[in-house]
Amino acid sequence: MIEVTGVNKMFGEIKALDNIVATIQEGSIFGLIGTNGAGKSTLLRVISGVLKPDTGMALIDGENVYENPQAKAKIFFLPDNAYFFQNATAKTMAEYYQVIYPQFDMERFREMVSGFGLEFTRKLSTFSKGMKRQVALLLGVCAGTKYLICDESFDGLDPVVRQAVKSIFASEIMKRDFTPIIASHNLRELEDICDHVGLLYKGGILLSKELEEMKYHIYKVQCVFQNAGDEEEILAKLEVLQHEKRGSVMSIVARGTKQEILMTIQEKNPLLAEILPLTLEEIFISETEVAGYDIKNFIS
Numbered sequence: 001m002i003e004v005t006g007v008n009k010m011f012g013e014i015k016a017l018d019n020i021v022a023t024i025q026e027g028s029i030f031g032l033i034g035t036n037g038a039g040k041s042t043l044l045r046v047i048s049g050v051l052k053p054d055t056g057m058a059l060i061d062g063e064n065v066y067e068n069p070q071a072k073a074k075i076f077f078l079p080d081n082a083y084f085f086q087n088a089t090a091k092t093m094a095e096y097y098q099v100i101y102p103q104f105d106m107e108r109f110r111e112m113v114s115g116f117g118l119e120f121t122r123k124l125s126t127f128s129k130g131m132k133r134q135v136a137l138l139l140g141v142c143a144g145t146k147y148l149i150c151d152e153s154f155d156g157l158d159p160v161v162r163q164a165v166k167s168i169f170a171s172e173i174m175k176r177d178f179t180p181i182i183a184s185h186n187l188r189e190l191e192d193i194c195d196h197v198g199l200l201y202k203g204g205i206l207l208s209k210e211l212e213e214m215k216y217h218i219y220k221v222q223c224v225f226q227n228a229g230d231e232e233e234i235l236a237k238l239e240v241l242q243h244e245k246r247g248s249v250m251s252i253v254a255r256g257t258k259q260e261i262l263m264t265i266q267e268k269n270p271l272l273a274e275i276l277p278l279t280l281e282e283i284f285i286s287e288t289e290v291a292g293y294d295i296k297n298f299i300s
């Protein structure tokens with residue numbers, strides 16, 4: 001488990017991280033979402049033990065990670081711009097990581113590189129950006145660390161490759177103790193990959209939730225009631241996140257199970273009551289509006 005306990009980080013006058021408290025559970029894929037400058041890279045660097053926070057700490061399985069080689073050995077960090085040595089090839093990079101991570105699986109790496117249609121001994125400097133990202137991700141998976149921290153590593157990968165990496169992650173999670181953490185500025189990049197999403201807003205974590213729980217416990221209902229008094233009663237009874245009225249149609253976004261919400265509405269014999277699916281984006285917007293934030297502009 002990764003625990004971040006009251007982490008603050010200033011760069012001169014800029015507050016990059018503002019009292020972050022977060023927990024990342026094992027065996028799931030954690031997505032960290034935030035706009036440019038929200039503090040994602042800074043937080044990931046703190047979690048990787050590369051950057052010292054001003055206050056607070058990041059604990060990897062209970063141990064402070066900063067300047068702690070034992071805790072750091074459990075982490076492979078993929079920065080947003082993959083760094084390769086001059087003249088490096090997939091093969092020579094793998095040989096380098098084999099020294100740092102003795103459990104590095106060279107055979108598997110060779111197979112996966114070839115499975116992705118990449119050349120093992122061609123200079124990485126001649127690879128496209130996406131191809132370099134693929135090599136970096138495969139190096140990360142084959143390093144065999146418990147935690148794989150990916151800073152925007154999925155952004156811009158083509159759909160076939162994303163799908164392939166997604167299944168590699170899923171099979172690693174089944175086979176061994178593996179927890180990937182993926183940062184992105186785009187919710188859509190992560191919604192089909194992650195089990196849990198944390199939303200970073202101006203250096204603080206605004207929301208951290210299981211995606212399944214979010215999807216199955218928030219619904220949008222469109223309804224038409226016979227009289228205005230019914231509307232007031234329903235709004236008071238349901239756990240409403242958002243509501244609006246257009247003509248006679250009332251749209252309500254409410255928390256609860258599908259059955260609970262519909263049953264409450266049906267008590268009033270509405271002329272119409274229809275449950276509509278919500279996109280993850282709509283769920284995020286509703287959840288954060290309740291907390292007093294307007295994030296419409298930055299999650300799409």
Ligand SMILES: Nc1ncnc2c1ncn2[C@@H]1O[C@H](COP(=O)(O)OP(=O)(O)OP(=O)(O)O)[C@@H](O)[C@H]1O
Pocket residue numbers: 011012014015016034035036037038039040041042043080185
């Ligand atoms: N080395 C640094 N020196 C000064 N300011 C920094 C430094 N690193 C980060 N910052 C500032 O900290 C804030 C958070 O930056 P960070 O790189 O963590 O954001 P991010 O969410 O990863 O953004 P992006 O999506 O653009 O990569 C920004 O305001 C940035 O300018």
